[in-house]
Amino acid sequence: MVEQRLIVTKRLHDRPDDSWTIDAALATGAYESLRQVLAAGNPADVQEHVTKSGLRGRGGANFATGQKWSFLPAGSFPRYLVVNGDEGEPSTFKDRMLVERDPHQMIEGIVISAYAIGCNLAFIYLRGEFALGYDRVMQAIADARRQGFLGTDILGSGFDLELVVHRGAGAYICGEETGLLESLEGERGMPRLKPPFPAIEGLYAKPTVVNNVETLSTVPHIMAMGGDEYAKIGVNRSTGTRVVALSGHVQNPGNYEVEFGCTFRDIIFGFGGGIREGHTLKFFLPGGASFQWLIDTDEHLDAIYDIDFVSQNLGTTLGSGAIMVFDDTVDPLRVAWRLAKFYAHESCGKCTPCREGTGWIEKILFRMANGLGRPSDFDQLIDVGAGISPDVMRAPFTQTTLCPLGPSVVSPIASLHKYFGDEIRARLADDAEVPA
Amino acid sequence: MAFTDANRTRAQEIVALYPRPKSAILPLAHLAQDQDGWLSDEAMREIAELTGVTAADVLGTCSFYTMFKRRPCGKLVVSVCTNVTCLVTGGPEVLERLRGTYASDPDVTVEEVECIAACDGAPAMQVNYEFHERVTPDAAEAIVDEYASGARKARTISGARVG
Numbered sequence: 001m002v003e004q005r006l007i008v009t010k011r012l013h014d015r016p017d018d019s020w021t022i023d024a025a026l027a028t029g030a031y032e033s034l035r036q037v038l039a040a041g042n043p044a045d046v047q048e049h050v051t052k053s054g055l056r057g058r059g060g061a062n063f064a065t066g067q068k069w070s071f072l073p074a075g076s077f078p079r080y081l082v083v084n085g086d087e088g089e090p091s092t093f094k095d096r097m098l099v100e101r102d103p104h105q106m107i108e109g110i111v112i113s114a115y116a117i118g119c120n121l122a123f124i125y126l127r128g129e130f131a132l133g134y135d136r137v138m139q140a141i142a143d144a145r146r147q148g149f150l151g152t153d154i155l156g157s158g159f160d161l162e163l164v165v166h167r168g169a170g171a172y173i174c175g176e177e178t179g180l181l182e183s184l185e186g187e188r189g190m191p192r193l194k195p196p197f198p199a200i201e202g203l204y205a206k207p208t209v210v211n212n213v214e215t216l217s218t219v220p221h222i223m224a225m226g227g228d229e230y231a232k233i234g235v236n237r238s239t240g241t242r243v244v245a246l247s248g249h250v251q252n253p254g255n256y257e258v259e260f261g262c263t264f265r266d267i268i269f270g271f272g273g274g275i276r277e278g279h280t281l282k283f284f285l286p287g288g289a290s291f292q293w294l295i296d297t298d299e300h301l302d303a304i305y306d307i308d309f310v311s312q313n314l315g316t317t318l319g320s321g322a323i324m325v326f327d328d329t330v331d332p333l334r335v336a337w338r339l340a341k342f343y344a345h346e347s348c349g350k351c352t353p354c355r356e357g358t359g360w361i362e363k364i365l366f367r368m369a370n371g372l373g374r375p376s377d378f379d380q381l382i383d384v385g386a387g388i389s390p391d392v393m394r395a396p397f398t399q400t401t402l403c404p405l406g407p408s409v410v411s412p413i414a415s416l417h418k419y420f421g422d423e424i425r426a427r428l429a430d431d432a433e434v435p436a
Numbered sequence: 437m438a439f440t441d442a443n444r445t446r447a448q449e450i451v452a453l454y455p456r457p458k459s460a461i462l463p464l465a466h467l468a469q470d471q472d473g474w475l476s477d478e479a480m481r482e483i484a485e486l487t488g489v490t491a492a493d494v495l496g497t498c499s500f501y502t503m504f505k506r507r508p509c510g511k512l513v514v515s516v517c518t519n520v521t522c523l524v525t526g527g528p529e530v531l532e533r534l535r536g537t538y539a540s541d542p543d544v545t546v547e548e549v550e551c552i553a554a555c556d557g558a559p560a561m562q563v564n565y566e567f568h569e570r571v572t573p574d575a576a577e578a579i580v581d582e583y584a585s586g587a588r589k590a591r592t593i594s595g596a597r598v599g
Contacts, residue, residue: 078455090519090551121455128466128503129515129552131565131595164453169462169501172550186458186487188500204455247521247555254556289520289551324555330524338523342550348500 002266005233005241005259008217012101020136022143025104031149033220034108037115038157046116050219052227054239059084059175059212060288060320062307069117071199072207079207081114081122083216084180088127088172090289090342092322094243094255095213099126099133102217103140107163109216111149112223114161117209121162125180128168137165172346176403177210179348190350191403214243214321235261238307242318248284248325249276258305264294265301268325279327283419286310287319289339290396290408293332293415315394316411332420333427336412337365343409353388354406360384361409373428382417385410393417437472438482447486457487461497465504469594474505502549505593510545512583513593514538515562516576519551526572527559533573534580544580563588565595 011028012019025031037046051066072079083106087095098106106124114122126134141163144150152160166184173179174189181203183189202208218240222230231239238260244267247253251273258267264286268274275281281296292315294300303314311317326335344358364381367373382392389395389407395414396407416424439447447467451460461483468479475498477491484491498504505513516522516531531548538544554560557569561576563583571579582588591597 087553088551091521091555092551093553093555096553127553128462128501128595129562129565131591131597132567134595135597166459167463167466168503169465169498170503170549171501183462184459185456186461186489186497188497245555247558248524253558285520322555324521326524335520335523338518338520342519345550 002258002262002270004257004271006257007221007233007241008098008102008105008214009243009255009257011105012097019101020103020140022104022140022147025102026147029224030104030220031108031144031147033223034111034149035155037112037223038155038159041157043116043118046112046223049222049227050113050116053222053230054234054237055215055218055222055230056238056307057212058214058218058242058321060089060290060317062317065211065215068199068211069113069209071197072117072209073200076207077118078121079117079119080203080209081110081117081119082177082180082184082203082208082210083110083122083124083213084175084177084210085124085126085130085133085213086168086175086180087213087320088175089320089322090339091247091285091324092245092288092320093247094245094321096127096130096133097255098213098217098243099130100136103133103137104144105217105220106137106213107140107144107149109219110163111154111161112219113209113211113216115159119209120160121164123184123203124163124165125174125184126165126167128170134165134167141165171348172342173348173403173405176405179403180210181208188348190348191405193402234259235304235306236308238305242305242321244271245320245322246272246325247322249279249327249330250274250325251276260306262305263302264305264323267305267323268301272325275325275327279329282326282328282330283332283415284326285322285324286314287317288322289324289342290404290411291319292316292395292411293419295419331369332416333365333369333424336416337362337369339412340365340409343405347405351401351403351406353400354409357384357388357406358409361413368424368428371431373431375428375432377428378417378421378425381413385413437476437478439468439479440471443467443471447483451486458489458493460487461489461494462501465494465498465501466594466596469505470592470596473511473593474508476506503594505545509593510538510541510543511593512544512580512590513564514544514546514580515549515552515565516546517550517552517554517558517560518548521551521555522559525558530559530561530571530573530576534576537577538580543584564591564593566591
């Protein structure tokens, strides 16, 4: 039986009743890394540790954090650090936990990272619906400021950092980093054309780093143990741990901090306790809603929980770290329809293929899922999908749109085709025989 | 309604947090909802004045976001998730019940929402952004009634703690 490897969730396991308070945080080592970093006085050293650690972004894109920081143009100031706390990917609930239950860890990560990149004004873009998280973060910021961890001349180092919490207002697209920056500028959260990437022209057209909550929460631990040590945890280029948000038809849904290198079976049947009584696994979404599904085969269940292994061998990714499990009672068409409804609702409307295509796909999937399908529907789905993600079976990794939202609606279509194609085509043939 | 003096001062403090005033549109719209229970045209005009943009700019931004209620709504906004994990664990049944029960109750606005990041507690809902997890139709109704009667203290419809 695989055990959890507690790093970013350690405090909230050690102090379940008050992990978010300044007292609990200070009693369990919070801000010690910040003290060391500021005493050492070498920002470049922080960046080197983060680069050596192999840390990759925990929001879903898995981009190397140290490399992302390194794209900031030298000598260009001001520059901004923006924390992406707009967690909205269906089935993902790990950042909400980290914000609500360990805000000091995130704040420490922010201050260290801001110091490393030379930023004096940072923003936390927090999902608007996280009311408790907002209260906890605001309290934590006030307490951290009183302790001298924020504000001017932090711990006598001469380094200044102001931290502003910006609440979203209900728009999934603001989790996309350029949509987030638009929203933070007071605009509709519509993604920008890239390049220029945020590191060159981000917030207010200044160099900007956008990092996820879990990513930044990991930074104090990397500094405490050293980048080389952190890189020894995990497997291959997937270093460290991942907070996996496990939900659906498992016995024990929840957040589990796992070391990369275990298997999906370990997560679903070990941590999750397997499928609910009397049922069997039908399929699961291995990385949030936007990527292709996996099914109940040894090839999939025994696949290594390794970012690159999964993307190279299984046509999907570990994405946001969420795993959604569905048992034999679930109609895959109904799940695909509901996901399409989500993307149709959340499409920002900027790019035509997504604005129009997500709606068409929702309508087609709705009739397919409700016994009103037409024999041509599956081919039509694939055709409409190809308008958004041209190489449909590789969705969402090809796109005609500015951002990956549109292509994400094509992932369920590809999954239906790969794993349930014959079953669905037979159903469509049956549907057609019912007199109108 | 216009901002109260205290909220106007608060609004000016919020504007000052940002390098550019327009960034304050979202927080000021939340503040207006905390005060008024919805986001009126009058409030948007005042936000425009405070942030140095036109009222149309403010409307253009605010109309993009589902948390902003540009028509008066109930004192309680009940958000029921029906995204996939909730879909297969009873979310739609909770939504249907609450929609029926409070259909003609002006104090309760029931809405279907996308994933609210509480999937390990599916089916989940929020009442004025306070989470309630593993709800059944009966339990959900009882929770809403407790807020309505004052037995539970509700946040504002933008999620701010009251008092």
